[in-house]
């Protein structure tokens with residue numbers, strides 16, 4: 001089986017220090033959390049950025065400040081910036097993160113309810129627009145799918161030339177408005193992607209570690225981090241993103257799966273060297 005790629009989603013756009021005081025906002029806090037995740041075994045850091053007061057932003061300058069600090073400390077780590085940003089941002093506002101010229105970035109593959117009155121809007125034309133921008137820049141999309149219909153959208157757009165094999169998916173499971181994190185739903189998504197694709201699983205809240213275990217067994221990859229879950233076990237806050245990654249590393253060890261280095265992760269995902 002391929003080695004296991006662990007992604008750490010260290011910050012997200014919605015989770016706050018009120019949920020877990022270790023949620024990073026400042027550049028120094030982002031560096032601390034990225035380093036803790038990398039030291040524990042993560043090869044990819046999924047990046048959102050905040051202003052110092054915790055407000056989410058897609059500002060290109062802020063992304064550069066955070067990315068420079070992280071890459072100075074851990075030059076070989078893979079940065080995977082968000083083009084999802086936060087609910088309510090415009091498309092061009094969201095796309096500013098691509099100015100980092102990353103190897104890989106998220107591309108959200110459909111619209112969904114996002115709790116309360118929030119709608120995370122990704123129309124077909126938005127998806128085409130984001131795919132075109134990433135293709136022009138040679139950036140591999142990590143296809144964020146929150147439901148089965150979003151895989152169907154990707155496959156339709158692949159036929160039209162917007163996406164190219166091998167595809168890489170992130171099954172984001174357990175969002176209030178998306179597919180649940182049940183085993184049945186995992187099997188449904190897993191069975192719906194083309195042979196030769198790679199995938200990672202981001203289980204939200206209590207789904208994080210059960211889905212990590214399933215993916216480890218199945219040959220998929222795993223995303224954990226404060227963006228998705230702030231608890232290390234029921235009712236116990238994680239001290240850091242590194243602690244969440246350590247738990248995945250322990251599970252992988254028990255289940256006989258080796259952890260990929262960033263170099264190995266680049267090979268598995270077919271990423272181009274950073275420009």
Ligand code: KMH
Pocket residue numbers: 012013014081082083084085086087106107108114120144
């Ligand atoms: N914050 C969510 C609205 C992504 O990074 O592409 C979108 C999100 C997905 O987090």
Ligand code: ZN
Pocket residue numbers: 009012046048082084106227
């Ligand atoms: Zn994200």
